[in-house]
Amino acid sequence: MSFDTSTLYLFATMVASMLGAMLLLFGRQESIPALKWWGTAYLLGAASVALWTIGGPALGAPVLLGLHAVGFAACGMVWNASRIFHGRKPNLPGLVLGPIAWIGAVTTVEDPALRLIIGAAIVAIYAALTAAELWSERRRAMQKRWPAIVVPVVHGCALMIPILIGALLRPHDENFASSFWVTLFAIELVLYAIGTVFVIFMMVSDRAVAVHKTAASIDPLSGMLNRRGFSEACARVIEREATAGRPVTVMIFDIDHFKSINDRFGHPAGDEILKLFSAVVVNNLRISDLSGRIGGEEFAALLPCSLEEGVLVAERVREAFESSNIVCEEGAVDTTVSIGVAGGPAGTELEVLLASADTALYQAKRGGRNRVEAAEELPLSLENWRRKTAGLPASARHKPVTA
Numbered sequence: 001m002s003f004d005t006s007t008l009y010l011f012a013t014m015v016a017s018m019l020g021a022m023l024l025l026f027g028r029q030e031s032i033p034a035l036k037w038w039g040t041a042y043l044l045g046a047a048s049v050a051l052w053t054i055g056g057p058a059l060g061a062p063v064l065l066g067l068h069a070v071g072f073a074a075c076g077m078v079w080n081a082s083r084i085f086h087g088r089k090p091n092l093p094g095l096v097l098g099p100i101a102w103i104g105a106v107t108t109v110e111d112p113a114l115r116l117i118i119g120a121a122i123v124a125i126y127a128a129l130t131a132a133e134l135w136s137e138r139r140r141a142m143q144k145r146w147p148a149i150v151v152p153v154v155h156g157c158a159l160m161i162p163i164l165i166g167a168l169l170r171p172h173d174e175n176f177a178s179s180f181w182v183t184l185f186a187i188e189l190v191l192y193a194i195g196t197v198f199v200i201f202m203m204v205s206d207r208a209v210a211v212h213k214t215a216a217s218i219d220p221l222s223g224m225l226n227r228r229g230f231s232e233a234c235a236r237v238i239e240r241e242a243t244a245g246r247p248v249t250v251m252i253f254d255i256d257h258f259k260s261i262n263d264r265f266g267h268p269a270g271d272e273i274l275k276l277f278s279a280v281v282v283n284n285l286r287i288s289d290l291s292g293r294i295g296g297e298e299f300a301a302l303l304p305c306s307l308e309e310g311v312l313v314a315e316r317v318r319e320a321f322e323s324s325n326i327v328c329e330e331g332a333v334d335t336t337v338s339i340g341v342a343g344g345p346a347g348t349e350l351e352v353l354l355a356s357a358d359t360a361l362y363q364a365k366r367g368g369r370n371r372v373e374a375a376e377e378l379p380l381s382l383e384n385w386r387r388k389t390a391g392l393p394a395s396a397r398h399k400p401v402t403a
Contacts, residue, residue, distance in 0.1 A: 010053055016046035019197045030204075034085035037077055038200055045074030065106055068119070069099035075126040082133040085203065094129070098122045219293040221271060222278035230292030234302045234350045237290060241304050242347035249303045249310030249343040250353035252361045253281065253317070256336040256369040258297035265328050273326070273333065280321045284313065300354065307343025307374060314339045314372045322370065336370035343375075 020042025027035025048071035052064055059067070076095035084090055105118040217229025225233060234250075241248050255261075255277060262270040274297065281291050281299060291301040303310050318337055326333040340361030342353050356375040364373040 010050060013046040013050040013053070015194065016042045016049075019194070020046060023197065023200065032085075032204065034081045035200070035204070037081035037084055037090075041074040041077035041081060044077070045071050048074065065103060068106070069102055072098040072102050072119070072122055072126075075123050079126050079130045079133065082130050086133065088133075098126060222274055222293045224278050224282070224299070225290070225292030227292065227294040230290065230294060230300060230302075231350060233290050233292075237302060237304060238347070238350060245346045246304055247306050247343055247345055248348065248353070249305055249307050249341060250350070250357045251301050251303070251310060251314050251339055251341045252294075252354065252357045253277070253299040253301070254338050254361055254365070255297040256338055257334060261333060265333065269328055269333070273335065276324060276326070276335070277321055277337065280324070281317055284317045284320055289313075300357075302350070302353075307341065310341050310343055311372060311374050314341050318370065318372055338364040338369045339372045340364055341372060341374045 020039045022039070023035050023042060024039025027033070027037075027039055048067045052059065052067045055063075057064075073095060076098050080090040080092075080095055101122055102119060105115060109115055109118065217225055217232065219226040224230075238248055255273065258270065258273070261273055274293070277299065278291075278293065281301060285291055285301060285303070289301060289303045291299065294300045303313060305313075318339055321335050321337050324335040326335055338361060340357040340359065340363070342356035342360055344353055344356075356377070360373040360375040364371045367373065
């Protein structure tokens with residue numbers, strides 16, 4: 001079965017044009033710069049291939065050379081789009097290097113087969129760079145990333161076939177430029193265009209899911225983990241530390257008299273105090289520590305360290321918040337916090353640590369506030385703690401004292 005090469009190229013350009021328009025429109029609607037780059041690359045590449053396929057030699061050598069250069073620039077844009085998608089800056093020198101190399105090859109090389117080999121090599125290099133860019137993205141699991149890597153790799157390998165065949169087996173074949181390998185390249189272009197768009201939307205979908213998952217775990221006011229996100233992150237850290245046989249420490253922070261701050265200065269001022277305290281906590285913890293807002297004015301942190309070290313960190317947070325010196329039009333704002341700290345051996349459950357830290361927090365409140373109290377002992381189990389607190393007054397349970 002024989003195929004008309006021009007028809008195949010025109011079909012490939014039609015497919016690429018539709019996919020490019022779709023990517024560009026979606027990129028504008030969703031404000032995703034990488035999709036705009038991908039869409040523009042598809043449209044430029046399709047226009048270039050269509051014009052030189054239809055016009056042919058009638059366009060003249062300078063025009064054909066320019067169209068070819070635009071096509072190679074489109075390949076460079078695909079590579080740069082993958083960089084932008086992963087938060088990196090576009091590589092503009094690399095973008096123009098391919099077209100410049102092609103122009104140099106055309107002006108110095110007269111053999112059509114050798115020109116075809118050089119052109120395929122340029123596209124293959126851009127495909128390899130795209131695959132390398134996707135490979136370097138470590139935020140996704142390998143089983144989810146493999147289609148994004150395989151598609152450009154297969155594209156590059158398909159382009160290497162005519163290079164190897166032309167350079168090693170048929171170096172003197174004048175009909176190489178119109179041979180079976182050129183037809184194969186046209187078919188591969190269609191498959192690559194469709195496969196790449198599939199990969200692009202797969203990555204965009206995966207990124208959207210990750211964004212929504214992150215948003216579901218973040219407190220919008222403070223920017224810290226919410227109760228759900230804090231619990232999930234702590235479970236992973238506790239498991240990791242248990243494997244290494246290291247202890248962990250949990251602390252609960254409760255801003256003193258927060259209700260009176262809202263009543264006196266208003267809720268906007270209260271929100272600013274919450275933001276201030278979250279910044280104080282983050283600035284006084286290590287990168288390896290976890291912190292989150294688990295209630296209205298209640299925060300928590302988990303530190304992979306001993307109880308003694310945790311008490312020192314809690315005291316540092318308390319002093320930093322107390323020295324904030326916030327003043328509103330209505331007067332000075334008291335910025336003090338009570339902190340309960342509890343530590344346990346490797347593998348202690350988060351609920352047990354929080355229960356013990358909450359008891360210590362109640363002691364800090366009852367002892368006059370603006371102080372750090374360390375738990376004397378852990379409950380034998382969470383169930384034992386629940387039974388123990390079941391007999392206490394309502395004010396002495398999980399939320400022992402209202403500010």
